[in-house]
Amino acid sequence: MPIAPRSHGLWQVTAPPAPALAQLSGALRADVAVVGAGYAGLSAALRLAEAGARVVVLEAAEVGFGGAGRNVGLVNAGLWVMPDVIRAALGEARGEALIGFLGAAPQAVFDLVARHAIACEVAPVGTLHCAVGAAGRAEIEVRAAQWQARGAPVRLLNASEARAMVGGGDFSGALLDLRAGTIQPLAYARGLARAALDAGAQIFASSPVVAAQETPAGWQLATPGGSLEADHLIAATDAYGTGPFAPLRREQVHLPYFNLATAPLPQAMRDTILPGRQGAWDTQSILTSFRMDAAGRLVFGSVGALDRAGGAIHRAYARRMLARLYPQLGAVAFEAGWHGMIGMTADALPRFHRLGRSGVAVAGYNGRGIAPGTVFGALLADLVLGRVREADLPLPPSAVEVARWRLAREAVYAAGSGLAHLVAARF
Numbered sequence: 001m002p003i004a005p006r007s008h009g010l011w012q013v014t015a016p017p018a019p020a021l022a023q024l025s026g027a028l029r030a031d032v033a034v035v036g037a038g039y040a041g042l043s044a045a046l047r048l049a050e051a052g053a054r055v056v057v058l059e060a061a062e063v064g065f066g067g068a069g070r071n072v073g074l075v076n077a078g079l080w081v082m083p084d085v086i087r088a089a090l091g092e093a094r095g096e097a098l099i100g101f102l103g104a105a106p107q108a109v110f111d112l113v114a115r116h117a118i119a120c121e122v123a124p125v126g127t128l129h130c131a132v133g134a135a136g137r138a139e140i141e142v143r144a145a146q147w148q149a150r151g152a153p154v155r156l157l158n159a160s161e162a163r164a165m166v167g168g169g170d171f172s173g174a175l176l177d178l179r180a181g182t183i184q185p186l187a188y189a190r191g192l193a194r195a196a197l198d199a200g201a202q203i204f205a206s207s208p209v210v211a212a213q214e215t216p217a218g219w220q221l222a223t224p225g226g227s228l229e230a231d232h233l234i235a236a237t238d239a240y241g242t243g244p245f246a247p248l249r250r251e252q253v254h255l256p257y258f259n260l261a262t263a264p265l266p267q268a269m270r271d272t273i274l275p276g277r278q279g280a281w282d283t284q285s286i287l288t289s290f291r292m293d294a295a296g297r298l299v300f301g302s303v304g305a306l307d308r309a310g311g312a313i314h315r316a317y318a319r320r321m322l323a324r325l326y327p328q329l330g331a332v333a334f335e336a337g338w339h340g341m342i343g344m345t346a347d348a349l350p351r352f353h354r355l356g357r358s359g360v361a362v363a364g365y366n367g368r369g370i371a372p373g374t375v376f377g378a379l380l381a382d383l384v385l386g387r388v389r390e391a392d393l394p395l396p397p398s399a400v401e402v403a404r405w406r407l408a409r410e411a412v413y414a415a416g417s418g419l420a421h422l423v424a425a426r427f
């Protein structure tokens with residue numbers, strides 16, 4: 001399964017080339033086997049290789065094939081559940097640890113990008129969470145208060161300040177989060193892969209793990225072309241897990257999310273849209289996101305998949321919304337369109353799993369995996385290296401549980417977004 005314009009859209013077109021990677025063949029031995037070459041797996045591999053461990057990454061398709069190559073590129077701080085909700089769910093000590101850990105995660109991404117000179121259109125200029133109506137305004141006020149109580153550099157904007165920073169729209173305000181920013185997500189994943197290779201990690205593409213077994217000697221992993229034996233396993237497959245890692249995928253309900261990108265806009269128009277280059281999304285329950293890329297393309301996203309009938313409905317909705325937000329655009333043509341699956345857990349918190357005696361996994365980033373995936377990957381590496389104890393992790397260990405009513409809820413998400421966009425595109 002190659003990364004293609006249809007599946008990975010704009011990011012496939014504008015990312016620097018992927019490092020040339022072989023397929024696993026023959027029998028290999030490592031200290032740590034990492035499965036999945038998204039942010040979590042690559043960040044873990046980089047940390048392990050820098051510490052001198054022999055680490056081998058096995059990727060079913062290509063670097064960034066999963067969420068890492070398809071997302072919006074918003075490098076967000078924290079999760080979308082409010083900080084106080086996290087504390088209530090995990091208790092004060094662990095909850096505040098998770099809030100602090102993920103609040104600092106964008107800076108960890110920006111530091112990695114700088115340290116390894118990753119060319120990924122990084123723009124650490126903040127994000128705008130745009131409020132729709134009175135309910136949206138109330139939501140961002142609560143969010144702002146909870147972050148500000150923890151000393152985070154977030155600022156509540158009134159309607160006219162929001163309009164100036166967005167360059168349009170009639171939002172009732174916005175939350176400017178100065179910790180956050182945007183990247184070209186596939187370019188970031190490929191850059192992480194290069195950094196891990198340079199540090200001594202081995203990465204194999206087109207090497208799906210089809211069997212995984214823990215024996216007294218460690219983990220035995222099989223791919224169609226070879227096998228890998230390792231003392232430790234890090235499973236970083238998240239919403240795209242297949243084979244032995246499909247249960248990690250099935251503990252999430254998958255929400256389809258699409259993106260559509262315009263051609264590069266004329267400079268005069270670019271200057272009027274998100275002039276500070278913040279990435280933005282709104283408070284609607286079927287949310288929309290919008291951001292610019294480095295070449296001046298506007299990337300619009302919302303819930304839904306661009307396949308079958310949905311494609312036409314979601315494209316019409318996007319045109320309609322953009323016409324409202326930025327009337328200066330006129331008739332909009334899209335240069336690229338793609339979608340992916342966001343994995344949602346029941347309480348919107350990620351999961352930490354122990355797999356057997358010497359395997360670990362974190363999954364379920366609920367649409368916030370760029371910064372959290374990066375820092376959790378490194379943390380799992382530190383756990384394997386014995387630098388942190390399991391008790392110090394900001395998530396408790398949990399059993400892998402299949403999400404209730406998963407298929408029914410996924411069908412509702414898909415149909416619901418189509419219906420909502422169909423209605424909104426007509427009125």
Ligand SMILES: Cc1cc2nc3c(=O)[nH]c(=O)nc-3n(C[C@H](O)[C@H](O)[C@H](O)COP(=O)(O)OP(=O)(O)OC[C@H]3O[C@@H](n4cnc5c(N)ncnc54)[C@H](O)[C@@H]3O)c2cc1C
Nearest residue numbers: 036038039040060066067068071072074209242340369370
């Ligand atoms: C459309 C969309 C928009 C999003 N927007 C944002 C956003 O703006 N900001 C944000 O922070 N997050 C966003 N996310 C979420 C984010 O992309 C994910 O949370 C993140 O990619 C998770 O990283 P990961 O490394 O854990 O997993 P992934 O990036 O999904 O990588 C998992 C990898 O594991 C591989 N794999 C699976 N099974 C096997 C196997 N058996 N053998 C070998 N390899 C295997 C897959 O091929 C895949 O490459 C979005 C996601 C989507 C889909």
